[in-house]
Amino acid sequence: MQTEKKYDYIIAGAGCAGYSLLYHLLKDPVLSQKRILVVDANFEKGNDRTWCFWEDGLGAFESIVCKKWDKIEVIKEAMHRSLPTAPFEYKMIQGIDFYQHISEFAKGFDNIEWVAAKILEMDAQSPKGARVSWEGGAAVAEYVFSSINGERIQSALWQHFKGIVVEFETPVFDQSIAKLMDFNVPQMDATAFMYLLPMSDKKALVEYTLFSPSILKVAQYDEVLSAYMEEHYKGLNYTIVHTEIGAIPMTTKKMDIPTGAVISIGTIGGAVKASTGYAFQFIQQQTQQLVGQLKLNQSLNPAVHHTRHQLYDAVLLHILEHKKMRGDEIFARIFKKNKAATIFKFLSNTSTLFEDIQIMRSLPTPIFLPVAIQVLFRR
Ligand SMILES: Cc1cc2nc3c(=O)[nH]c(=O)nc-3n(C[C@H](O)[C@H](O)[C@H](O)COP(=O)(O)OP(=O)(O)OC[C@H]3O[C@@H](n4cnc5c(N)ncnc54)[C@H](O)[C@@H]3O)c2cc1C
Secondary structure, three states: OOOOEEEEEEEEOOOOOHHHHHHHHHOOOOOOOEEEEEEEEOOOOOOOEEEEEEEEEOOOOOOHEEHHHEEEEEEEEEEEEEEEEEOOOEEEHHHHHHHHHHHHHHOOOOOOEEEEEEEEEEOOOOOOEEEEEOOOOEEEEEEEEEEOOOHHHOOOEEEEEEEEEEEOOOOOOOOEEEEEEEEOOOOOOEEEEEEEEEEOOEEEEEEEEEEEEEOOOHHHHHHHHHHHHHHHHHHHOEEEEEEEEEEEOOOOOOOOOOOOEEEEOOOOOOOOOOOOOOHHHHHHHHHHHHHHHHOOOOOOOOOOOHHHHHHHHHHHHHHHHEEEEEEEEHHHHHHHHHHHHHHHHHHOOOOOOHHHHHHHHHOHHHHHHHHHHHHHHHO
16 A cells, blocks of 8 residues: 655645745745645646736735836727826736746755646545545645646636737837737627737737637637737737737636635635636735634635625626626726726725725716626625
8 A cells, every 4th residue: 555645735736826825835934844745747837827917016026027017008999098007016927937936945945845746636534634646646734725627617708818929120019018908909799808018129928818708719819919910010020939828717606626624726716806817916815815824723714805896896797798788898998087006906806995986987887786786686
């Protein structure tokens, strides 16, 4: 019979949430000496995604922020709304830098072990604690923190996208401004926009993004991306130096997740903001919250989305899903009538009730109020 090593914690899945939890555990003077096992099917992910988020001041990962902007722009038809983001900055981190930064940091600790294997089973009720098994091995721990099984998530709406990083020979971009949403692209009976983040005056991430029930074929994203490049940068030579593709669930429904000593984190742990697909900062909040609870020996609760803001998310998703109002109209109105800082606070779940009312006043009450009542009574 194989021996099962015992750890304090097992981190199942070393993506954004797994690495974030590891980082915050190791930063904590009380928990940094715990015996931790990290298991992932693939530690060679490369630069599989780019994370952007807003932050007021310097953050924990400032040293790996590769670009920041203090202005954002939203475009719909003739409206070109450019907004200063102060006191926030919109920041970008490359996935590869994040994975490397934390694995380098973890090298300073001899209480961390790594296993590269596909997890086959997790048992939250094992008599020895939570148990994780993979082909040829297994281990037990007081707690397992899992971010695997994301593919099991069901969602009526998805934020899905393909992005290309383009590099021109001559300067073409205004690198001082992040184009958050350019709605002047094919809407495909959905909410669709181009997301354009200039990393320099010659290089940018250009991402065709949609909120809709079904994912497109790769060729469909490509067609819109090349038409956009042709329309905006006609006759100029560029090279595609990187691509990223993804789909993020947009749902406020509780995930079908294990309970007991297996704690779900990241996407499967409900960290994604349902109405926007942003998760990076919520994952930081969630993993820091868990570290705080572990330290105080409290019961573990990974929930990060507060009830009031979750209700707003559910209302917006209902409106988009049931096509009560066009998504481009909704976002254009919000950005036209509010400061970026108020919108960022609202989307971070940190706005005051007064600020919430300001945002809501940008939207038509006859559409939003009946849906809010319906959603409230359904919950
Ligand atoms: C391309 C892309 C871009 C994004 N950009 C942003 C952004 O700009 N801003 C933002 O806030 N959010 C963004 N998100 C959303 C969110 O931040 C990310 O999806 C984030 O990576 C979620 O973290 P996670 O740990 O839950 O999942 P992941 O990072 O996907 O990690 C899951 C890990 O589990 C491992 N795994 C899976 N199954 C097994 C198994 N059976 N056994 C062992 N290991 C397994 C995987 O190898 C992976 O390492 C983006 C998402 C994508 C896909």
